[in-house]
Amino acid sequence: MSTEALKQAIRDVPDFPKPGIMFKDITPILSDPKLFQSAIDVLCERLREREIDKIAAIDARGFLFAGAMAHQLGIGLVPIRKKGKLPYKTHEETYDLEYGTATLTVHQDAFEDGKNIALVDDVLATGGTAAASAKLIERAGGTVQSIDFLIELSFLGGRDKIAGYDIFSAIVF
Ligand code: AMP
Numbered sequence: 001m002s003t004e005a006l007k008q009a010i011r012d013v014p015d016f017p018k019p020g021i022m023f024k025d026i027t028p029i030l031s032d033p034k035l036f037q038s039a040i041d042v043l044c045e046r047l048r049e050r051e052i053d054k055i056a057a058i059d060a061r062g063f064l065f066a067g068a069m070a071h072q073l074g075i076g077l078v079p080i081r082k083k084g085k086l087p088y089k090t091h092e093e094t095y096d097l098e099y100g101t102a103t104l105t106v107h108q109d110a111f112e113d114g115k116n117i118a119l120v121d122d123v124l125a126t127g128g129t130a131a132a133s134a135k136l137i138e139r140a141g142g143t144v145q146s147i148d149f150l151i152e153l154s155f156l157g158g159r160d161k162i163a164g165y166d167i168f169s170a171i172v173f
Helices: 003-009 027-031 033-048 061-073 128-139 158-162
Strands: 011-014 022-025 054-058 076-082 090-096 101-107 116-124 143-152 167-172
Touching (some): 003 033, 033 061, 033 143, 033 167, 054 128, 061 076, 076 128, 101 128, 128 143
Parallel strands (some): 054 116, 143 167
Antiparallel strands (some): 011 022
């Protein structure tokens, strides 16, 4: 199956969650077994050629893809979560959003048994979330070998915030 079929399946929802945002709804991909399998395949293909020890997944839609990817690749998964959700000792990274700030966290010992990390999320928009997540991985002693997205909104220029990393997007708008 081509990535064009995946692209066609993404539903544009205008003005969600705020006026002016065109939300890329990935639920039609999740609910179709062939499309979901194809999305996981295309995201895993590149990582198979690399020596990745673990996937770090971004809260919350990143989890939906990263869990299936980790299973297919036979490696572990580390959740990067919004502040207040992880139970053990954490590192924190606060970053700017369009309005206000957000804080992401990771367990301090998350990468002790595997340091080569692929960071996964559903959408690359302005890049702030991925940049903060990459910093967290590094603070916890991991090395970011790859940053992988199902969708990139290239007109928002998010790649600039994670320049220097090896970045892959399966679908580009
Ligand atoms: P950013 O930090 O701007 O790159 O935003 C990335 C995060 O926000 C990702 O975790 C996405 O799930 C979500 N996101 C941002 N913009 C959109 C959008 N237009 N459609 C769907 N998700 C989005």
